[in-house]
Amino acid sequence: MTAVPPGRRGHGRRDDEDELFRTIYPALHRLACVVCPPERDPEDLVQEALVRTLRRGPLTELDSPLAYLRRAVVNLASNERRSLGRLRRAAPRLAGVLDQSEVPTYPSDVAILLELPVLDRAAVWLSAVDGQSADHIGDVLGCSADAARTRVSRAHKRLRTLLDEEGTHL
């Protein structure tokens, strides 16, 4: 496996695409929940990732549609995070745009997860919870399997540091 997004093959029928998306949607939705900024709806990420992918062709032509869509979701979440960063920096100039009351609050463990950068959060979840291989994690994060292993290791270390600061342990 390589870090290059999975390629496409053959042609599929629309019914096959319907069935394929029903199959992969729960896994895609879960990752979107993990990487989505708290101010945003994960369904928006899934929808946008799907639109961008379908513009290029049917899902059935992808070698690994789940990995491809997951990578699109992670990219969009990273961009959303940067965009929201700019919005926060511009907040003094944009009084009234950001309604802080709409930003959800979370208990401390979830809040700690949300402190991790998007790619680290995705790496930890894909490895520790979803049980994915380094190859799949590399495909989703856009890096090699070796780089994915390194990312997972560093993300765990960072998470431990955050938890230690909170006085708790993995």
Next chain:
Amino acid sequence: MNRIHDAFEDLIARHPQGDPDAILASARHDATSARSRGRTRLALAAAAVVFVAAASAGAIFATGDDESGEKVHASQGSGSTTAPAAASTVPVFFTKDQGDGCKRVEQVERPALGNGPITPEQRVTAALRGLLDGPTEAETARGLTSPFHDDSSMLRSVTTANGITYIDFDRRIIDSTAAASTTCGKEQLQAELSATLSGIEGLGYRHLSIDGDSDAFYAWLGTEPPKEGPFATTTTGAP
């Protein structure tokens, strides 16, 4: 580790799954619309290339109808091309609910007034003022909606330099388009603004800002700055 596992599950459980069939159907619709717009732009670009190539070869043939209704053919020599006819209206796009849960932008026309040929700046100004003023009563009665309403004074300036069109809005536009603080409102605003700017002939690279601040504009719009052209950023959205 169980604690982290539970935290992730807690995070996921806060967002119930949607209907995959509905999501896919909506995405197909959006993707098809985008491809169609792309093909139109490609066709226009190809036509422009053909036009320029023909002009440089010194053999332009224009076909039209004379007052008697008969076809006429005019041949022009090298270097004698004439300016395109001045557009008297510009396209502006507002949103219409299709009644099946889908919303689409629909084109209306606004006058572009000027002495002689209409310049690109005048076209941009006319289109954006038309957009910011929102739909007319008659258009509203037809079901057209917009987050903009009587806001044309929010357009501060339109200037062109070195092939780049600089469009600056007043910061009051942020408060006047409060609907854009929601996801739906932002999408509607983005769709109308994007379609209107795309519909303006001769508009190349554009720099959009609020009170001269480009970051403020894209933060208000909730989108990424352009990824191509002189104001490109290095981030990527799709794999």
